[in-house]
Structure formats: structure tokens, C-alpha cells
Amino acid sequence: MKYISTRGKVSPIGFIDMFLMGLGDDGGLIVPETIPTVSAAQLDVWAKLSYEDLMLEIFSLFTNNEIPESDLKTLIKDSYAGFTSPDVLPLTTLNDSLHVLELFHGPTFAFKDVALQFMGNLYAYVAKKQNQVINILGATSGDTGASAISSVRGKEGIQICILHPNGKVSRVQELQMTTVQDDNVLNLSVNGNFDDCQHIIKELFADIPFKTKYHLRAINSINFVRILAQSVYYFYAYLQLPAKARANGVSFSIPTGNFGNIFSGYLAKRMGVPIKQLILATNENNILERFINEGVYKPEGFRSTHSPSMDIQIASNFERYLYYFSGEDANAVAARMEQFKAEGQLTFTEEELARIQQDLTAYSVGNAECLETIQIYQESYGYLLDPHSACGIAAYEGAGRKENGTFISLATAHPAKFDEAIRLIGIEQKFPERIQELFDKPQRQVVVDNAKAEIVAQLEGFYRLEQ
Numbered sequence: 001m002k003y004i005s006t007r008g009k010v011s012p013i014g015f016i017d018m019f020l021m022g023l024g025d026d027g028g029l030i031v032p033e034t035i036p037t038v039s040a041a042q043l044d045v046w047a048k049l050s051y052e053d054l055m056l057e058i059f060s061l062f063t064n065n066e067i068p069e070s071d072l073k074t075l076i077k078d079s080y081a082g083f084t085s086p087d088v089l090p091l092t093t094l095n096d097s098l099h100v101l102e103l104f105h106g107p108t109f110a111f112k113d114v115a116l117q118f119m120g121n122l123y124a125y126v127a128k129k130q131n132q133v134i135n136i137l138g139a140t141s142g143d144t145g146a147s148a149i150s151s152v153r154g155k156e157g158i159q160i161c162i163l164h165p166n167g168k169v170s171r172v173q174e175l176q177m178t179t180v181q182d183d184n185v186l187n188l189s190v191n192g193n194f195d196d197c198q199h200i201i202k203e204l205f206a207d208i209p210f211k212t213k214y215h216l217r218a219i220n221s222i223n224f225v226r227i228l229a230q231s232v233y234y235f236y237a238y239l240q241l242p243a244k245a246r247a248n249g250v251s252f253s254i255p256t257g258n259f260g261n262i263f264s265g266y267l268a269k270r271m272g273v274p275i276k277q278l279i280l281a282t283n284e285n286n287i288l289e290r291f292i293n294e295g296v297y298k299p300e301g302f303r304s305t306h307s308p309s310m311d312i313q314i315a316s317n318f319e320r321y322l323y324y325f326s327g328e329d330a331n332a333v334a335a336r337m338e339q340f341k342a343e344g345q346l347t348f349t350e351e352e353l354a355r356i357q358q359d360l361t362a363y364s365v366g367n368a369e370c371l372e373t374i375q376i377y378q379e380s381y382g383y384l385l386d387p388h389s390a391c392g393i394a395a396y397e398g399a400g401r402k403e404n405g406t407f408i409s410l411a412t413a414h415p416a417k418f419d420e421a422i423r424l425i426g427i428e429q430k431f432p433e434r435i436q437e438l439f440d441k442p443q444r445q446v447v448v449d450n451a452k453a454e455i456v457a458q459l460e461g462f463y464r465l466e467q
């Protein structure tokens, strides 16, 4: 298996090189040259596997044996040892046709831990094997940063710098990032929004001399390993269903911001999971909903919502979808991305729109609807959703084709991370101990302007050039 860029200007590379490259050196996103497929009979065999063993099988289709199987097994086992549920990602049944896949039992209580605990271990593994210094640069709207920091804090040979938007993450998210005192962690709190943070890091990844000099590495979903690790939970969720329930396929409702969560589902579907409907749930930052429902991809004003981690306009993995939508035509993707840069929007024809709508359904959830959903599900099922997971459920209610049968809605964060919203509906929750204790810890962060030069100066003082 080799990896190429959606813009076609990266010579095919192997798994570890792809992991280290992160963003394609031509500015595109990295994808596998071909997507391996898994037969229904193989899926049946995999139904008996633990989460870790299933991940080993799926990764083995992508790693070209570049990581010996016993090492890969250990990396995977270590990555999920800190999850508090014995099933790693438990599937909770709410009613005959609706299940919730709880992705938030990792160390930072959000679904990002599923991929990032593994990626942190993989970076440490590569740092050791190749005697490489690893300087990680990431942008976060709150969860990726907390999770990535937790996965590499204190690890030898690794430095991590995370940009988050100042004042636009929840209190718990901010504390999870900024109370970490390890010397290999730098938190930059940027006066701007998440798109500003993501824009700056993408510019730095596209600056090849800078990227090369500092061995810049990515933990965001621009890194294909993030996507691959996330695709495992679609297999797992499907395989956890009773055989009768999954006989007719399954549909997913997916809270999405950077298009990473849903693109992982799209990949799982292309690999062979019989997914009928992929529902893309957004909040009021609904660029992706407008793309799918109207055929126009155009950022509009940024809005602060109850689900701040999804307050995103420019979605990284949109380009990966565009690649497959264009029949894997890298020239067409490069041309569209140039056009987007020049004109600030993309429009799709009626025929294209029909094809997009065969792949994806979209539903955007307003602030009031988000809170209402949390309240109704608390009252009806005694189940407390966080605001992002509530967007998934509201989208299932609003756009799920119920005749499709079984639905799984992804619960992407623990409600304790977003107490600001939960309190608005008068619910007082008890925090898990690991969250409660954050409130007594000192914080460490540097506030910076949304200015590349200022951020580069911080990085130059922080990153290491050799181990």
C-alpha cells in the first residue's frame, strides 16, 4: 500500500512516511492509493474480535508490514489501556432502532482520544526507532488539543505546540490543556477563532523549508492515520449490533466539524461496512450542510455555539471527500482548490448535487434545538448528552430515514466537558474526578495575536532541532 496526495504532486510513499508527512507537501491531503475492501464473510469473522484486535486487523491492511505485528499489537494495546470502559467504546441501546456509540471513555473524555492515544504512542515509537526529533504542531477548537497533549506529555524526543482560540473553548477544555506542566508542551492561546488557528498551522505545514527544518508533525485530521484510526469505530459499532439488527445494514448520525469524523465513516463504507445513510450533523456553523443541501461550499460568518468544538468553517477533510467525489482525479481537485482560494466559494451542478446527496445527508442544529434535544433525551431515556452528541441525535431525529432500520448516533464527548451548556437547561452534573481535580491546578499558556510571525517566534524558541 502506498499513499498519494489529493492534489497529485506527492510521489507515492509508505505508511510511516505518510504518518510523518501529515499534510501533503503539495498542500493536498494524503490518501491511500487504493482503498482495501473487506468481504461480508470477513466482517462476520471480525464480529468476534475485541476493539484492539479489530484495529490490528484493519491497520494491517494499511501498514505494509512497516511495523512488525507484535509492535503494532503492543502499540494498540497500550493505547486503549487507559480507557475506562471494558469495551473501550460501549454501544448503548436507547430504543429498538437507535443506539449510541460512546466514544468518550478515554483520558480526556472526547472521541479524539480514540485516534490520538494511538498516534501519541506511534510518534514515540518512531522517535525511538528512527532516532528522530518529533515537533508536533496542532490547532484545536478544544478536544484535539487536550487529547494530543495527553497522549505525548512527558514523552522523550517529542515537543508539542497547540494553538487554541482564546476564550472560545469550554472551561474544562482550557484546563485540560493549560494545566499540563510538562516542559515538552506549549499552549498558544490565539486571539482569533479556530479557523484562524488552523489557517496558520496549514501555512506552516505548507512552508516546506520550515516544516523540514523543524521536523513538523501533525496530529490533526489532516493526518491520514487519524482518519484510519477513527474508521475502526464504524466497523466496531456495526459488529457490536446483534446479528439480526445488522442484517439489513446500519446508518450513522455523526457530529462533524472538520469533516474528519464523517470522512472516517465514509472510508469505512468504502471498505465494506454496509452503511445505508451517513448523516452529517453540524451546528449553526453550517457550511457543510449548505454544501450538501444546496451545492454551495462557502464560509459564512463564524458563530459561537453550545458545541464549540464544531465551531468550524473551513473543513480540512472536505478535500478528501472531493477527491473521491471527483473519481480520484487529483487534477480536478487541485483546480477546485485553486478556484476556492481565488473566489472563496465552490458551486456544484444539479447533477453533482444529486450524487453528493446519495453519499451524505446533512442537518444543521440550532442552539435552541441542541439544548431541547439534551433535555428531551434526559427526560425520556435518563441519558445525558453533551451538546455535540446532541447535534448527532437531533440530526438523526430530523433527517434519519427511519425505514432504513438500525441507527447509531456517535456520542463524541462527555457532558462534563461542556457544563456551560448543560447548566442552561438547569441540570447539575457531578464531574468525574479527573475533571474535578483540574479546577485546583495552576495554568500555563501564552496568549498571542493571530499573527504568523509572533507564532513562529514562539515555535522557534520551543522546538528542538535534534534529540
Ligand SMILES: Cc1ncc(COP(=O)(O)O)c(C=O)c1O
Residues within 6 Å of the ligand: 110, 111, 141, 143, 144, 221, 255, 256, 257, 258, 259, 260, 261, 262, 309, 310, 388, 389, 412, 413
Ligand atoms: C466533541 C466533538 N464532536 C464532534 C467533532 C467533530 O469532529 P470532526 O471535526 O473531526 O468532524 C469534534 C471536533 O470537531 C468534537 O470535538
Ligand SMILES: N[C@@H](CCOP(=O)(O)O)C(=O)O
Residues within 6 Å of the ligand: 139, 140, 141, 142, 143, 144, 145, 219, 220, 221, 222, 257, 258, 260, 309, 310, 316
Ligand atoms: N474539533 C476539533 C477541531 C480540530 O479538528 P481535527 O479533527 O482536525 O483535529 C478539536 O477539538 O480541536
